[in-house]
Amino acid sequence: MASRTTTHLCILLISGFSAALCAQQPPARGNFTPHASAAHGARLIALTFDDGPKPYVLMGTRSGMGVPSASLLDLLDREQVKATFFVMGWRLSKNADQMCRKLDGGVCREAAEEEHRRGHEIENHTYGHGDFRLMEKRYGGAWILNDIDRASRMIQGITGVKPAYLRPPDWDIWPALQKKIEARGYRVMTKSHAAQPALRDVDSEDYFCVGHDLSKCPKPSDYDYVLRTIVQRERHGVYDHILAFHELPQTVEMLSRLIPELKKRGYRFVLLRAYMAEVQSYP
Numbered sequence: 157m158a159s160r161t162t163t164h165l166c167i168l169l170i171s172g173f174s175a176a177l178c179a180q181q182p183p184a185r186g187n188f189t190p191h192a193s194a195a196h197g198a199r200l201i202a203l204t205f206d207d208g209p210k211p212y213v214l215m216g217t218r219s220g221m222g223v224p225s226a227s228l229l230d231l232l233d234r235e236q237v238k239a240t241f242f243v244m245g246w247r248l249s250k251n252a253d254q255m256c257r258k259l260d261g262g263v264c265r266e267a268a269e270e271e272h273r274r275g276h277e278i279e280n281h282t283y284g285h286g287d288f289r290l291m292e293k294r295y296g297g298a299w300i301l302n303d304i305d306r307a308s309r310m311i312q313g314i315t316g317v318k319p320a321y322l323r324p325p326d327w328d329i330w331p332a333l334q335k336k337i338e339a340r341g342y343r344v345m346t347k348s349h350a351a352q353p354a355l356r357d358v359d360s361e362d363y364f365c366v367g368h369d370l371s372k373c374p375k376p377s378d379y380d381y382v383l384r385t386i387v388q389r390e391r392h393g394v395y396d397h398i399l400a401f402h403e404l405p406q407t408v409e410m411l412s413r414l415i416p417e418l419k420k421r422g423y424r425f426v427l428l429r430a431y432m433a434e435v436q437s438y439p
């Protein structure tokens with residue numbers, strides 16, 4: 157299989173934190189194990205979104221650069237779907253207001269408050285979105301744990317609830333660090349094939365479908381790619397999926413077609429905490 161490396165998120169991130177920090181990661185491969193959901197007949201999807209909050213995508217305005225977007229929150233309301241947002245903590249700080257207004261068409265923290273008000277979950281995607289390997293080399297492991305806790309404090313200030321899930325930037329993690337993060341009370345989201353398929357993130361690769369270089373954007377479309385991936389998982393008896401998207405205008409457009417299609421195929425959309433509880437209750 158041709159290598160499909162993820163060079164990706166750097167180009168999407170407007171913070172000075174991450175521009176040079178994006179890790180390469182090998183592509184996901186087959187290697188499925190049987191799963192009990194087929195026997196249960198449940199078809200669950202946890203929709204998740206990384207790298208926000210981005211007001212223009214959530215509220216359907218224009219970015220500071222003039223990029224238009226339909227409102228993701230309005231779409232979710234119309235479809236009566238609740239989702240889980242893995243946000244970057246720095247965006248919730250008052251210091252980010254000016255940059256958010258300039259680049260993302262509004263105050264990021266207010267967009268997060270709106271997510272919470274409309275019944276969505278907010279979880280932890282670290283404070284600065286720094287590459288863990290680079291951060292550890294540069295500042296040490298304690299710095300990473302502090303960065304995660306710092307994001308949690310910002311999130312808890314909005315939701316009143318401590319995040320329970322941590323998705324590492326670019327999914328880059330190793331066992332020793334994972335254990336330390338788990339010891340602090342987080343479950344670490346993963347694409348690793350060590351996890352059973354239903355508990356493994358499905359990478360939508362939507363980040364390949366923005367910007368000038370679309371050469372890695374799945375063909376014929378990302379919509380088709382996500383559906384294809386789900387069908388492939390179904391063939392292996394997996395009917396529960398954690399779908400990982402990003403807050404991007406293209407993703408909102410894709411989901412306006414994908415959500416109705418998945419509903420037609422019998423899927424029920426639930427928050428990540430409910431998803432985990434249900435999937436892990438299978439015998």
Ligand SMILES: [Zn+2]
Pocket residue numbers: 165206207281285325326
């Ligand atoms: Zn990210």
